[in-house]
Each structure stands twice: as C-alpha cells, then as structure tokens.
Amino acid sequence: MANRDTTTIQGAIHDVTDRRERQQELKSERRFSEQALNALDDLFYVINADGSLRRWNCRVPVITGYPESELDDMRVTDSVCCGNFRDHVTNIGVSRHVTDVLLHDGGKDSQQTL
Numbered sequence: 001m002a003n004r005d006t007t008t009i010q011g012a013i014h015d016v017t018d019r020r021e022r023q024q025e026l027k028s029e030r031r032f033s034e035q036a037l038n039a040l041d042d043l044f045y046v047i048n049a050d051g052s053l054r055r056w057n058c059r060v061p062v063i064t065g066y067p068e069s070e071l072d073d074m075r076v077t078d079s080v081c082c083g084n085f086r087d088h089v090t091n092i093g094v095s096r097h098v099t100d101v102l103l104h105d106g107g108k109d110s111q112q113t114l
Contacts, residue, residue, distance in 0.1 A: 065104030
C-alpha cells in the first residue's frame with residue numbers, strides 16, 4: 001500500500017486598503033483639530049455629563065499648572081471657581097465663559113475664558 005500524505009493549505013485575502021485610508025484620514029483630521037485647539041490663547045476643554053474632563057487644549061495645563069496626569073482625574077468644578085458654570089454648560093451644551101480658575105499652587109488666575 002502506498003502512503004498518501006495529503007497537505008491542504010487554505011487561505012483568504014481581504015483588501016484592507018479602504019480601511020487603512022479611512023484610518024489615515026481620521027488621524028489627519030485629529031491632528032488638524034488638535035493643532036487648531038492648541039492655537040487658541042484661551043482654555044478649551046470638553047467635559048462629560050458628570051463634569052469630568054474629557055479633552056483639553058495645551059493651554060489648560062500651562063495656565064492652571066496642573067499636570068496632564070492630574071487633569072485626567074479632575075472635574076471641571078475642581079478648577080473653575082464659578083458655582084453655576086457646570087449648570088450653565090449642562091443646560092446650554094456649549095459655553096464661552098469668563099471666570100476665575102483655581103491654579104495648581106492654590107492661587108487664582110482671574111478672567112480666563114473657558
């Protein structure tokens with residue numbers, strides 16, 4: 001009897017070109033958005049419904065003195081001295097607000113635009 005060893009190879013090819021192009025477009029859009037936000041002289045940040053900071057521009061740590069690692073765990077009310085600020089943003093959704101900002105060293109930076 002002859003020993004017949006059979007080897008089977010199966011494969012699949014999936015073109016991921018479109019997905020890679022979309023990923024590159026998204027990266028490019030994100031870089032553009034970050035550059036635009038970081039070009040602002042004002043503080044800019046996005047907050048979640050619970051008031052935690054979700055995203056911010058480079059001016060936030062520079063002006064407040066808080067390192068990025070601490071900003072990750074902060075709520076907007078930890079750094080803003082205005083009691084109705086959170087209610088204002090929650091009710092409107094978007095806000096441009098001038099207020100005092102609590103600095104990392106305990107001082108205040110007056111009249112920052114948020």
